[in-house]
Amino acid sequence: MDQIANVYAPHGLHLVAGQWVDSPQRFESDPAEGQPHSFAVGTRYLVDAAAKAASAAFQTYSQTSARQRAAFLRSIADEIEARASAITQIGMQETGLPKARLEGERGRTVHQLRLFADHIQDGACFDRRHDHALPDRQPLPRPDIKMIQQPVGPVAVFGASNFPLAFSVAGGDTASALAAGCPVVVKGHSAHPGTGEIVADAISAAVVSTGMPKGVFSLIQGGKRDVGHALVQHPLIKAVGFTGSLSGGRALFNLCAARPDPIPFFGELGSVNPMFLLPNAARTNVESIAEGWASSLTMGAGQFCTNPGIAILPNEQLQTFADTTIKALSKVAPQTMLTSGIASDYHDRVDHVKHGDNVDAHLDETGVGRSVWPTLFSVKATDWIAQPTLSEEIFGPFGLIVTVESDEQMLDVAQNFVGQLTATMHLTDADLPLAKSLTPILQQKAGRILVNGFPTGVEVCDAMVHSGPYPASTNFGATSVGTLAIRRFLRPVCFQNMPDALLPADWQQDV
CATH class of the missing domain: 3.40.309.10 (Aldehyde Dehydrogenase; Chain A, domain 2)
Known part of the structure; x- marks a missing residue:
């Protein structure tokens, strides 16, 4: 890919575990201006391949330190900025959004990645707790007990129509999951597949430069409801991030709840913001x-x-x-x-x-x-x-x-x-x-x-909450914006009498 080209022609492929792959059917984009482009249509087979690659990558990626993951997030931000002109050019064509809006949204996206990198290196998000052993306590001794938040597993992310960057391929859900130590499979939104392709290429380059497992990220383009359903129902997917309509989100939420092993669905579905x-x-x-x-x-x-x-x-x-x-x-x-x-x-x-x-x-x-x-x-x-x-x-x-x-x-x-x-x-x-x-x-x-203000525009910071009771979101105990968003993809794990050599890398204070 020419990272500084004024004109970017998408190749229209999926990215699965570091490889650009085709599929039998194609769909054409519907740009606000300019010529449409052809893209491969997602399939259940690709969902299965991406989920299996993510599960295999989880064994390695979940054991990386916060410092390593922070370097990965910063590299993604750098790679996105290296493709700035191409992202803006095709983003304007696909969405009709003005140049200033897309440049601002790209700035928010890379800021978010770097903020999350700083946050996990600080280590507070892992909520480390340690109750020291009390061997002489009566009537019963207390064992040594440590607790730390750990990644949940591979995460499915659905790109949003209204934010081609900040809530899509490398947006808040993806950044949160990667920061937590979870591989990601993204179902790209068909409203801006070319933009998604470039951002996926940026993530892929960061995977290579930081030595992360290739299955840590995949992008599946297009596809109808059956592809999204297959993704949230795949037994190797352990959580879902979604921004979209109430009807579409509720359907996916119901599928997550009906699985033999129900998984959390973090959906932002709609709001009139009185x-x-x-x-x-x-x-x-x-x-x-x-x-x-x-x-x-x-x-x-x-x-x-x-x-x-x-x-x-x-x-x-x-x-x-x-x-x-x-x-x-x-x-x-x-x-x-x-x-x-x-x-x-x-x-x-x-x-x-x-x-x-x-x-x-x-x-x-x-x-x-x-x-x-x-x-x-x-x-x-x-x-x-x-x-x-x-x-x-x-x-x-x-x-x-x-x-x-x-x-x-x-x-x-x-x-x-x-x-x-x-x-x-x-x-x-x-x-x-x-x-x-x-x-x-x-x-x-x-x-x-x-x-005495107006709610449009969400600051990406530690204290921000972007959620609410249903139907604003499906989990009002979480947020999809701000550093607290990372906690959605972590779960507490307790270690009793565990030797230091067996503790997770993030247990150490110097992460």
Whole structure:
């Protein structure tokens, strides 16, 4: 591969344990611009080969030290940056995302890899515990007991449509699993197979340069549901990372639970990320909040899982808030959706809202094909509560205003939300009494609570939580962003009276 070429022509193959391999059938990509490319279609046979290679690699890779794995993660980051121009070029073609967005996402991806490398070298994530032997204790002596978190085994990762880098081939799930000591088999997303191919090549180069076992990483392109089902049901796969739709994620979750040996499914499935304008903030800051909301709604054509799709505010502020939002949204040019399927679903879902009971349309022209416009609707709280479908995620630049008549009704609306990734409160000091009643409700509903901000954009850091109660995610005790994400792919192992020579490499403090 020419790592600095301005034009990259994909070869369209799968990567299985260090080898680029073909398969009998091909599919064509559906780029936002430019010519489509041909890619090999995934098969159950390839899933089996990749899972077996991952299982064999686990015997070696799980015994590497954190220092060795950190070097591997840093090498992946370096190799991705060496292919920066090719990744940006084909990423723009496939997704329609602008250059700045892809460059920013690549920066987030390599930062994440390096952050995880630093984190595992620090060693705190392994949660080492040691209860020293008490041979003279009465009535019974205590043995020497040590505990440390250890990798769970080969992990399946599903690439996401909306993040071709940060949540795909070398994204958070892959980086987390590799940091933990788990080999990875990725099912690439068909929305950006060329981008995935280049990133897989970067990982493969890092495997070679750091001397890791070849089966530590594989990429299987394309394939229908049977390929994904085969991957999560393969007996050698021990955990799954997924970012995608509620329907697709729930189907895979059910398959993981129905296995003879059920495995954890860490799925991020959907969220409307409600934004509450408390009364005094709504009176004093309504225009600036509306302008910020419009910007957040349309960021990336509204295709962020943290898109704040619903705003809740006092009825008396509706007109000013709606007028300001309309003015801001009217300045937004048509945006290209990531795939034709996502665009079609956006048109259909907005049309459903338009015909809801007592729903008022402020902007309801969705656009044509993959080119979409922002849309805006409003509804009273009582009508919103009576129509549960109005609280479902619409992937795109869609906003719904829910108006309330009292503080008590705002709390009632909050209680009626299902699990969310985020929840936001806009408030002033005068709103603190209501906020103190609202906060405990939101803590039960969301994984991240914001004040006077907007949730689009997730900081990759130690304290970040990117999950929430179902259906935001299938495991609200975990996170898919931040260093805590590594813990998803570790399990505690206890060693009793174990000689030091037999302890894992990561037991030593100098890892």
